[in-house]
Amino acid sequence: MSDPHTPATTVDVDDPNVDRFELVREGARRDGVEIVHYAPRFPVPGTKEEKRVERSIALCLLITGIAGIAFVVIYGFWQWEFVQGGTTYAWFTPLLGTTLGLALLGIGAAIIIWAKKLLPEEVAIQDRHDGGSDPVEAKLTAATILNMVDETGIRRRPLLKVALLLGAAPLGVAIVEPLVGGLIKRPHPSHGVSPLFSTGFKEGVRLVREDGTPIRPAEISEGGLETVFPGIPGGTTNEYADSPTLLIHLREADARQVQPRTTFPSKATAEQRALLSDAAHGAFYAYSKICTHAGCPASLYEQQTQRMLCPCHQSQFNVLDHCRPVFGPATRPLPQLPITVDGEGYFVAKSDYLEAIGPAFWERP
C-alpha cells in the first residue's frame, strides 16, 4: 500500500501502552481498511448545539414511544367488529397503520440524527481488489477437492458406485414422494365415468336455483337468464363445481335467428347428435357456465348483442350461434345441455353434457 495517508509504523499489539483506538485502527488496517480521518463532532462536550441535537433525538424517541403505546392500546381495545352503518370500526385499520408508521418514522429519524450528528466523523479507505481469484489460490482449492474424491476411491470401486446409487436414489424418492405425491390425483375412477367427462346432470335431473328450488319456463323473462345447478344432493356445492349452467330465455326475435346446429363434438354418436340438435326447449337454451379457455365463470350476458363474456380473458361467445367463440382466447364453444320440461312443468336435463365441460386437457378427444 502506497497510500500517502498510511502511517509508516505498524502497531505492536502486545505493547501495554497502545491506546484502544490505536488497536481499533490496527484491526481495521489488518482487514484492509485504513482510517484516515477521525474526529469527534463536538470536541468540547456539553455545548448548546450538542444539547440541542440530544433533545431532538429524545423528541423522536418520545414520539415513537407515544405512537407505540397508542398502537398497543388501539389494537387491544378499539372496536374493530363490523357494525352496519358504523364508523368507529372503520378507523381501526387506518389508526393501526398511522400509529405504527409514526412509531417507525420516529425511531428511524432518531437513528439517522444520532448517526449523523453525534457519532464521530470518520473517513476510511478500503482497497478494492480487481479481477478473479488468485490463480494460485484457485489451483490449491481444486487440488483439495479432487483429492477428497480420490480418497473415497469411488472410481476404482464400481461395487460401491452402484451400491451408492441404489441406496441413495430410493431415499431421495422417499423424501420427494410425500411432497409431490399429494399434488397428483388420478382423474379416472376404477369404475364408472370419469369426473372429467361428467357433471351432476343426467337424464331427468332437474335444473334448480342456488337455493334448490326448481324452475318453470314462465319464471324467466324473455331476455333474462338464471344460473342453474343439478337438482341432486350436493348439486349446488363445490362437489359439482363443474355443473353450473346458464339457462337463457332468448327474446322471440332472437330465438328465430338461431340456426340448426351444424357442428358437433368430434366423437358424438348419431344419437347424441340428435339430442344436441334438439337441445333447446323453445326459446330456452342451457349452456355450461364454465369457460372453455381457463374455466372461469363466463356469465356476463349481453342480452341485446347476444354475447356471453368471460371476465377473465375477455373470451366472447355468440349465444345465437350455439355459443361459438367469436373473440378472445377460447377456441371451443360452451357445451350445451339438452333440456326439456318434466310432467310437473319444471326444467330437467335430457342427458348429461355430451362433451367434457371447461378447459381442454390432454386426453380430451
Place this chain on the structure above:
Amino acid sequence: MTASAAAPWGDRFRRSSGILALLLALGVMGGFYAAFAPKSYAEEGSSSSADVTDGQKLFATGCASCHGRNAQGIKDRGPSLVGVGASSVEFQVSSGRMPLARQEAQAQRKPPRYTDEETKQLAAYVQSLGGGPQLPAGNVLRDGDLAQGGRLFRTNCASCHSFSSNGGALSSGKFAPSLEHATDRQIYAAMQSGPQNMPVFGDAQLTPQEKQSIIKFVQSLKAEKDPGGMGIGRTGPVPEGLVIFLIGLVVLLFAAVWIAGKS
C-alpha cells in the same frame, strides 16, 4: 283496488283531474275505502288520461325523432317502445340516459333532461301503448333482508357490476355501469326491464321482496365506510398496488434522496 292496480306508483303532484278520478273511484268502491283514500291517492293520478296526453306531447317533441311518431321504433335509430313498460321509461329518463346525446356503444348516465313529473307523464304514455313492467310506489324500496340481498347480488349481479357494485367492462366499448348514483327506483326498474344489454330479472325470477333485498344490499354497500381507510375506487388490489407503486414508492425515493443529500 282497481285504482292502485292501474297506477301502482306514487306521485306527489296533485292534479285536478286526479281528484276527479279519485272521487269517481271512491264512489264505486264505497265508503269503506274512504279511510284509505289519502294513501291510495298517492298511487293514483299519474296514469290519468291527462298524464298520458301530456306524456304523448312530450314524446312527440323529445323522443319521436328516434323512436317514431307512435313509439313503434325506427330502424337503426331507436327501438320500439311498445310493451317496454313505465319501468323502462323511468329508468332511462330519470338517469339521463334518454334522450340519447349521440349514437354510441351504449347510453350513459347524465343529468336528467326531464323533471320527475315529466318523466311520469312519459312513462304513463309508454305504459298506455302496450303495458309492460311497472314500479311499485315509493322512493325507498329497501324492504328486504340484507344478507339475502348480498347472496342474490353475488349470484346474479356481481359478474358484471363487480362485487363492490362499481361496474365493469363488457364487449366493444360497452360496460356495466357503476351503481354509485343509482337510486332505489332506478335499480328496481333496471332489474325489471333489463335496460340495454342487461338481462331481465322479472318478478317471477327475483320476487319484489328479493329485488328490495338486493337494493338494500347495494345501498348499504355504498353507504358503508371503507374499513381500510381510502377505498381507491373499491376495485381491488390492482389500483391499490398502482397507488403504492406510483405514490408510495416515489415518496420513499425522494425521502431517500433527501436524506442522502443532507450528508
